[in-house]
Amino acid sequence: MAVVFDSGSGSLVLWFISLLLLGAKVKSEPTQDRRALLAFINQTPHANRVQWNSSGSACDWFGVLCDANRSYVSTLRLPGVGLVGPIPSNTLGRLSQLRVLSLRSNRLSGEIPSDFSNLTLLRSLYLQNNELSGEFPLSLTRLTRLTRLDLSSNNLTGPIPFSVNNLTHLTALLLQDNGFSGTLPSIAAGLDKFNVSNNDLNGSIPETLAKFPASAFAGNSDLCGKPLPPCNPFFPPAPSPSEIPTPNPVKKKSKKLSTIAIVLIAVGSAVVAFLLLVFLLLCLKKRHRQRTSKTPKPPVTTRAVPVEAGTSSSKDDITGGSTEAERNRLVFLEGGIFSFDLEDLLRASAEVLGKGSVGTSYKAVLEEGTTVVVKRLKDVVVTKREFEMQMELLGKIKHENVVPLRAYYYSKDEKLLVSDFMPAGSLSALLHGSRGSGRTPLEWDNRFRIALGAARGLRHLHLSGKVVHGNIKASNVLLRPDQDAAVTDYGINKLFGTSTPPNRVAGYRAPEVVETRKLTFKSDVYSFGVLLLEILTGKAPNQASLSEEGIDLPRWVQSVVREEWTAEVFDAELVRYHNVEEEMVQLLQIAMVCVSTVPDHRPAMQEVVRKMEELNRGETDDGLRQSSDDPSKGSGAHTPP
Template structure:
């Protein structure tokens, strides 16, 4: 390097270096000033470390503090002015469940990039803090369980990106203004001193959001003096019209009777038809016709991989699968029987399945799925395989390996049947169907929401099942991991299905497999490594957290897959927006949700070497579940209705 070039380089180094370091130094000084002002029993920061980025509750990005999360650490006193003016890059601020008092400092307005502000469970007071109106990027605002008073100001209209507004358990008074917050998804103003009617735009929220006030109007009781619209357009104040004549009354009665009889006749015919369908036995003589009548493929979310109730992928009924070839072989002396594995109970045989009533559950990657109810009342599930081109000897060798897999988080294979034209697998019947059905099925009234404990438990169970498969050998993988292959027991415990089947079928069954779940390095879907399994499991975790399937229409329109979509949201510091709204109802589990999101992103890394092993994945899920259970059982300092924060990474 020439001397003049070296001198120029050193000049730039000297000029630019100070512009980087002081930024973090000012952030560090602000954090130390905060600790000095409000204390905190757990703020045991190691001040000998020059960088604050490793301090508990502090996260940095681009040489700035962007996240400060200090929930429940016994902070007390008033936050002085001058601290936040040096923390101008904050995206998430969580000081919930402390004993902070007084008003918010005016320099909080300097944090123009703030997305998430969680101050619930303190002793903050004064009128609604106007300093918040300049934080135009706020998405989550939680001021619940404080001592704020005065009216709810119209200045909240400045927060056009606001999705969560929690103001419950304060002393707010007056009426609720008609705020124009188009993106608002969560609202709670309960237990204040509010009066008047609920604004029309807020009437979509549940009554719980408004209880403990003097409010009226939908979704609460009608306001006094509100006129009730005349029923069916009849004005009760109009003079009574003349009574109907006797002939008119007779006509109405006769018409009603005839209509009632007609309805009874239709119901009778429908019941007979339904009863006839239910009692139809699937025997060898009729099964070919029944299979021919199976409707075309249902939507992927309904029956992908022969799924039960929206994607039951392993359970299928032997009854409808036993076509004439098995019987003819038996008649010719080459009798074919069900082959049971290990200690599986031999409570039925091939003929029992042939006589069973069957219900078609759907078609999928490896074949058609059925549910068969035996004469003794036992329900079994069988998959009728398609495109099996290997010999009987090779089939037997490979399926015996599958049958030997014994783990509480795997759907056990009980028996198989092999003939020249029919290959059948008999499994335990899983009554709750698949995770795909639960996530993407009917979300109407009466549906049980999937909360954090259920979802994290399903993730943990599925991880354990896949980890067990991987522990059977370095070349053992699942090869077809997706939500329709995660089946559920009545207690919502996860059971992994469809393992070991990728090696049984021909190439024609594989092109469309695991759309959206397949790792980028997989070229032959019949040859999937354990690291590729980890990628698919990462997509499954993202599906659990976002509520979006990898084939979601929104993602397809944007031309990205689910992992890339999540990463794009996280890069923009809008992490809280990726979570399914049903998850946001849970309290005090935001840390764990973000940790699981990070684990999912790690699993779905583009390069296999960057992905963790399934053993590590299982361990991390178990640890975060234990963390959430501990936090939920810890006593809280007289604070109710706490909703935690979701940090941005």
């Protein structure tokens, strides 16, 4: 029997089918998200306000919102519900479709889980007013769709990473009331709201952030630049003789003196002049009597001996400088190329380059356009004479892989070092500056060139200068535009005394330095070995992931190599380069010998350079084979034995 549908019955059938499909959608349940939420709430102590019925739909739970089809959780809002303790890993990080997450105003502690990097669709993250600790979570810098990030009022520490620039859609970044330190990165995102007040930040405020009010930067005592007071001058100027105030300065008065006052002043002046004349006559008469009562002696002529730059007279050794003019000057070292004085330096515009345990470094641009680096030392304990002798020694070191020390300044309150400015930055910035999508990888040839240049500079310090560097690290390896490296901050460890803890080389210091606090040539070799491992692995010695595991970089490399996972050691950016695996392995072997725990098992720097140059014997036009200590290069150094 044939069944015939008219237009009305057809519409009825379609409506019935739609109703069935809608019913099927209503009954759908985000099973995976449901399990993740239950795991989170079961592992996190909380108030009774959060009562999720495990038998009901997760989309109906308190604080949970799902999409229109109830197929995934899109929003989780649990503000002020008494959540206590750390955020469990492998719970909220499984909500892969989450758009909004708010856990503000609770008592959450510990670090933000690394698996938050899985929340790639997250647009808003509110974690303010908790007790979260640790450094700025790098996992959050991978959430490229974030528009609002609020981590304020927590206990977060460490630097604000440059990789925040990966968050190109960010409009609000609120980090106030934490313990963030270091300098502010130049954030290029189109921010409408920004606040880093009440932290421990230092340095100059980048131009990209200068549009925000001063209240956004308040509470950071070492921040400067617009909208805060300018960074210049970067140290308090010592008064010049012409600036010393007179004991009784005469103040100008707006009213004219009366005739009586003028007469009284004239009479008083005449009386005073008469008394002075009488006193002078009496002194001359008394002196004449004394000279006539004694046998005359032949006159003795005296001649003032000028004190040359870099030296001091015996009187200076006793008093630490005889006149204000002597104290208020720069001392230029051998082979200086600059012609400016302390006043020029005081007027220079300054920008903070970095702040460390030995002092703060500034980029100073003088009025005539000269750019130098000024390091303002702190906690110097040696005498002026000892300081000058060490500066004279360091000033004689000339080598293409050593940043020359140009001048110094010593006073009771200020100790300054002046050296060349290297516009290409440091190895540390090049290796770790930005690991985001816009990063330009540091290729193998350049890494090897930098390592070899640093090795040659260190060898010259040991052989020709007889100087222990004492502070080898990636931020003290500076680069020229041609990627040639030069070491800086060398030989200044003697200025701080033996009682100073060796925290200035944290992550790079040799095991024996921790115990004896004595720096040697072999401890320099150990630090250089750690530097090689940093170049090969792309990991900083003080990287958070290593600190969490409680091991240092050399031990981590040893553990990976021991398990025969040598390929896992190398930086992922180096894996794509072909025909260099053998060179990388050989350089890794050199590094592992340098970081031997027994100092006598480590090679000398001249042996390290020789082995590194042998790795590159196949190269032809890069000049890596020739030693930089060759006298024909004009370095002023002798050829090492």
